[in-house]
Amino acid sequence: MRLPLLAALSLVAAPALAAGWEDTLAAAKGQTVYWHAWGGDDRTNSFIEWASSELEAEYGVTIAQVKLSDTAEAVTRVVAEKAAGQTEGGAVDLIWINGGNFLSMKEQGLLYGPFLNELPNARYLDLTEGGAAVTDFTIPTEGYESPWRLARFVLTYDSARVTEPPHSMAELLAWSAAHPGRFTHPSVSNFMGATFLKQALVELARDPSTLASPPTEEAFSAETEPLWVWYDALRPTLWREGKAFPENESIQQQMLNDGEVDFTMAFDPAAAAAAVEKGLLPDSVRSYAPTAGSIGNISFVAIPFNAAHKEAAMVVANFLLDPEVQARAQDIRVLGSYSVLDPARLDTAETAAFAALPGSAALPSNAALGRTLPEPHPGWMTRIAEEWARRYTE
Amino acid sequence: MTGLVLTNVTIRSPGGSPLFAPLTFGVRPGEIVSLSGPSGIGKSTLVAHIGGHLPAGFVTAGQVTLDGRNALALPAEARRIGVLFQDALLFPHLSVGENLAFGLEPAIRGRAARRAAVEEALEQAGLAGFYRRDPATLSGGQQARAALMRTLLAAPRAILLDEPFSKLDPALRAELRSFVFAHVRARAVPVLMVSHDAEDAAAAGGPVISLSPA
Amino acid sequence: MTVREGRALRILVLTAVVGALVLPIMAGLFETARAAFGYLPVVGADHLSLAPWRRLADLPGLRASIILTLWTGFAATILSLFMAFALAGRVWMHSGGKRLRALALPLLAAPHAAMAIGLAFLIAPSGWIARVISPWATGWQVPPGIATVHDPGGIALILGLIVKEVPFLLLMILSVLAQIKAREQAAAARALGYSPQTVWTKILVPQIYRLIRLPVFATLAFALSVVDMALILGPTQPPTLAVAMTRWFVAADTRLLMPASAAAILLAALAMLSVALWILGERVMGALNRRRIVGGARRGWPIAVGAATGQVLLWLGTAALIALLVWSLAWRWSFPNGLPESWSVTAWMRGGWWIALKQSLFLGTVTVLVSVTLSVLWLEGETRAGLARARWASALIYLPLMVPQAAFLFGLSVAFLRGGIGAGHFAVMWGQALFVYPYVMLALSDPWHALDRRLDRTAASLGAGPWRRLFRVKLPILLRPILTAAAIGFAVSVAQYLPTLLLGAGRVTTLTTEAVTLASGSDRRVTGVFAVLLAAMPLVGFGLAFAIPALFYRNRRGLSGGRA
The missing domain is CATH 1.10.3720.10 (MetI-like)
Known part of the structure; x- marks a missing residue:
């Protein structure tokens, strides 16, 4: 008796949802979405341009990418607008966001939503509690942001110069001591540099499970102590004796290309393969994750509370979850960004599209990528960055 | 009363001291009055005052009338008082003919009529065929004659000459002087000339007003 | 030379300069200073303190x-x-x-x-x-x-x-x-x-x-x-x-x-x-x-x-500009090769620079037009009043050059928003003009004052009124310095980074903001393209400022010597 009722209810509910989405599509028509997204990666920029032309053809929605050098610029903008009492017609429609920036905006009530469940393509996501698509650095997303690409920490080296790359933080220290000045990491004030320290923390912490909750004074000093011991030993062996750092991973990638250092790192397993494709790295580079696995997370898009074009922003978020779009994004010739969709929820044709994607020598195999380790609570990243600055800034 | 009449004219410099003793004199139409006095006493300042070009800060008193009307109440461009300086000051962006046309009074209408008036003036100045010439390519004497013609074409009711010949060498000076005097006399307007040179005053034939310190 | 008319013009221009340039800077400084002393309600700070x-x-x-x-x-x-x-x-x-x-x-x-x-x-x-x-x-x-x-x-x-x-x-x-x-x-x-x-x-x-x-x-x-x-x-x-x-x-x-x-x-x-x-x-x-x-x-x-x-x-600087061009045309250029091992125009064909170029061109043109107009009117006001510039007036004009940009730009963006001016083209234009105008004034003041005043008097004695003297005598003679000032203003506009970034909310992407962003990226070739265009744009402006009067006055020896 109950099953037919449920079926009947869902029959009623489904058109209602569709009708809601129809309204959204209608309202979105003709709008331009100001998508504030980090602009340091050309392929991402091209992908967004492509998405804009597709969306324009299909829904009459265009994207104007606002290329940021740091996502925080967009957050600051929304903060300034709220300060000035601008509660509608804001400059920011969509932000490529995660982690600390998301937490900061969510806590200050700067986000619109929840909207994820209104997106038809959300059905392809694994939305069970604690799943990667519904937590952002251990923070529940609660529908205030929508996933669009998967990120994993990987190290990249030039196999023409390095034959035996280190597979753990301890091995890395030994390697760097044997090759002084040939390893470095991006500035810790940069997301990637902080991520490197976080990766080391996850590997070196006495009890990694405490990293899931916000750091207390006690837990912080206990868990990070091995990290600082390790880093104190590593720092003098780094490029420029650890007194200067590349500003971000793009700069470091260029340094690897120039031969100024022997390693770079990325939060995207396909970054090196993409760079080879563009002539930005030699063919001989290889990417891998430490043996014990590496931290990973999903990048999201979120809509500010005062966005001028919320409907169109939702249309963009939904478009990014389309299996065809996700497969295109994963294509190494396009973006090489791993899909956020749950493979179990795709039909045969959709799965085949992913299977047909071409490979590349610089693309890590699933084996080389290993296990995905959970992100620590964002509080740890902030504290680590502060503590690092306190210890190592003269 | 016709002509240019100054009554009790005084000028104080921005510093506050009067430049010269109060001045009263008249210049009849067709008469050329010379103005002399030690340098720095304010001859050129007086000319600027009459012409309406005095920089701010000078304090003036007394009356200046032209053909019985108060000239000081009018802006420079409405006084119809032509001024010639020691430099010709032809506008460098205009051709010689355009310079003259710039001066030509608006009462002469129509392209052909205006062009004819300018060509005639050029001919009088010995500059026939110079309409399109760049003023910078003219000799000093040619420039001075063009400048005079430009002033005359504006049909001034009075003319001020501010040391007009002082930059010329003696031979050219005499020639130009007779050229200028002949033309301004023909117009029968009052002419006031500032000059250091006794020969200028002698050639002018009119009274000499000497400025003395206040 | 009517002092009264000069006064009306002066009051008008002074109002424009104070309202458009001085007040925004003051408001920006005020907002920044308030935030520095703990007053920024949006982050929950609403009482003055020394905590910041x-x-x-x-x-x-x-x-x-x-x-x-x-x-x-x-x-x-x-x-x-x-x-x-x-x-x-x-x-x-x-x-x-x-x-x-x-x-x-x-x-x-x-x-x-x-x-x-x-x-x-x-x-x-x-x-x-x-x-x-x-x-x-x-x-x-x-x-x-x-x-x-x-x-x-x-x-x-x-x-x-x-x-x-x-x-x-x-x-x-x-x-x-x-x-x-x-x-x-x-x-x-x-x-x-x-x-x-x-x-x-x-x-x-x-x-x-x-x-x-x-x-x-x-x-x-x-x-x-x-x-x-x-x-x-x-x-x-x-x-x-x-x-x-x-x-x-x-x-x-x-x-x-x-x-x-x-x-x-x-x-x-x-x-x-x-x-x-x-x-x-x-x-x-x-x-x-x-x-x-x-x-x-x-x-x-x-x-x-x-x-x-x-x-x-100077040679080093020149080589630096050449390096931009070489990189923009490289494909692979590995260390330690003296020149790229492969060349390509891919970076140029990508075409993303076109939008930034148009944006820079637009902002530069508008701010220069506004600044040159305002400068000419200010200077004409001075001429008509027959007064030298007072010290306070100089201070007003050059204020934006003396106060570090950073000190008022964040506050200015808050003040603009309060005044209903959202981030975008208009705010950026305004923000850039704050810096373009003083440079145009700086460049134009001396040539303007150096112009023989007797030319103006001669024109007046020929019956030309003040506006005819301005448009038919002074502006044409000063064409070259005016265009030079415009080219300087254009170069200033094109180069603005912080005002464009902070007042444009990132929506306004110019060659400068793109080049700086790209400089922290990994592709020297694309960076090279943007930087080459960035370096070339002002130069083209100066080239035009030189070529236009030269062409216009090719038969006027008095104006072709590079000075009025």
Whole structure:
């Protein structure tokens, strides 16, 4: 008796949802979405341009990418607008966001939503509690942001110069001591540099499970102590004796290309393969994750509370979850960004599209990528960055 | 009363001291009055005052009338008082003919009529065929004659000459002087000339007003 | 010359300048200052306190940032001034000024960001210089581990500033040189047995310096607060105060906005203090100099060393611009090859630069039109009133050049939003005009005042009214200086980084913002494309400013000599 009722209810509910989405599509028509997204990666920029032309053809929605050098610029903008009492017609429609920036905006009530469940393509996501698509650095997303690409920490080296790359933080220290000045990491004030320290923390912490909750004074000093011991030993062996750092991973990638250092790192397993494709790295580079696995997370898009074009922003978020779009994004010739969709929820044709994607020598195999380790609570990243600055800034 | 009449004219410099003793004199139409006095006493300042070009800060008193009307109440461009300086000051962006046309009074209408008036003036100045010439390519004497013609074409009711010949060498000076005097006399307007040179005053034939310190 | 009419015009223009330029700066300073003292309601701070200052004082590296800021600012200004005088001295003694001008102009025109990127391409451990001399001369197979950019001492930043400021000061000096009776004085002094070199240092330099004080102060204030060049060449750990402040302003942690505002106020105070210190230094140097001058020695300090160094730096700047072009046409260029191993126009074909180029062009054109109009009206008002410019008026006009941008831009964006002006084109245009207008005024004032006033009087005596005199006599004669001022204003507009970033909410992407963003990316080829365009745009402006009058007045010898 109950099953037919449920079926009947869902029959009623489904058109209602569709009708809601129809309204959204209608309202979105003709709008331009100001998508504030980090602009340091050309392929991402091209992908967004492509998405804009597709969306324009299909829904009459265009994207104007606002290329940021740091996502925080967009957050600051929304903060300034709220300060000035601008509660509608804001400059920011969509932000490529995660982690600390998301937490900061969510806590200050700067986000619109929840909207994820209104997106038809959300059905392809694994939305069970604690799943990667519904937590952002251990923070529940609660529908205030929508996933669009998967990120994993990987190290990249030039196999023409390095034959035996280190597979753990301890091995890395030994390697760097044997090759002084040939390893470095991006500035810790940069997301990637902080991520490197976080990766080391996850590997070196006495009890990694405490990293899931916000750091207390006690837990912080206990868990990070091995990290600082390790880093104190590593720092003098780094490029420029650890007194200067590349500003971000793009700069470091260029340094690897120039031969100024022997390693770079990325939060995207396909970054090196993409760079080879563009002539930005030699063919001989290889990417891998430490043996014990590496931290990973999903990048999201979120809509500010005062966005001028919320409907169109939702249309963009939904478009990014389309299996065809996700497969295109994963294509190494396009973006090489791993899909956020749950493979179990795709039909045969959709799965085949992913299977047909071409490979590349610089693309890590699933084996080389290993296990995905959970992100620590964002509080740890902030504290680590502060503590690092306190210890190592003269 | 016709002509240019100054009554009790005084000028104080921005510093506050009067430049010269109060001045009263008249210049009849067709008469050329010379103005002399030690340098720095304010001859050129007086000319600027009459012409309406005095920089701010000078304090003036007394009356200046032209053909019985108060000239000081009018802006420079409405006084119809032509001024010639020691430099010709032809506008460098205009051709010689355009310079003259710039001066030509608006009462002469129509392209052909205006062009004819300018060509005639050029001919009088010995500059026939110079309409399109760049003023910078003219000799000093040619420039001075063009400048005079430009002033005359504006049909001034009075003319001020501010040391007009002082930059010329003696031979050219005499020639130009007779050229200028002949033309301004023909117009029968009052002419006031500032000059250091006794020969200028002698050639002018009119009274000499000497400025003395206040 | 009707004083009354002049007054109406003056009041109108003064109102426009105060309303459009001075008030926004004041409002921006006010908002920034309030935030610096704890009043920023959006982050829950609504009572005045000293907490932001304590937070600022506790931020790691603050003291080092301040020291770096002062060091780079003063070192760059002093060295630039010294080299500019030495180079100008050599030109004056031996001529060759034309060649030097031709060398200096592209460097002057190139925005700081483009020059910084080019220099980084050149002097980095993996830069062009290292590539050319490796491995045959150095044995380097991989780039050496020497910090030649982002060096902790700020040498690269100082170098970058010098390469940009020497041409600026040099052209200032050469234009002032034409105003003083240099030849006559030199003849007199040489008759007394002084060498030309000594005449230069003892007689001419002190006179010229007095006339270029304002540009020197502006150079100092700019060097202390520069952001784009310091981002690309300056130290990172810690950076200069201006960069640190910019980072805090855009940090995710919004609690940093208040200490960032405090840092902005601190930077403004440092700049003012520095100018005061500089004036004090002037007094001391002046006194020492006078003693030296009356000492009677006929042989002065050798300026050849300074001139040679300056010359080398000018060539370095030129090479930097060439490096941009080479990189924009490279495909693979591995160390230590002296030239790319493969070439490609891919970076140019990508086409993303077109939008940024149009944006820069649009903003530059509009701000220049507004600024030139306002400048002409201001100057015409002065002429009609027959008054010299009052000191307070100069202070109003040049205010934006004296107050560090950073000190009021964040506050200005808040004030704009309060006034209903959202981030975008209009706000950016306004923000840029704040800096374009003073430069246009600076460039136009002297030619305007140098115009023979008797031309104006002659036109008046011929019956031409004030507007006819302006449009038919003064503006045509001043066409070249007006276009030059416009080209300078255009170059200023194109180069603006911080105002475009902060007031445009990132929506307004110009060649400069794109180039700076790309400079922190991994693709030198694309960066090269943007930087080449960025460097070329102002140059094209100067080219037009030269070509248009030359074409227009090709038959007017009096106007084709480069001056009115």
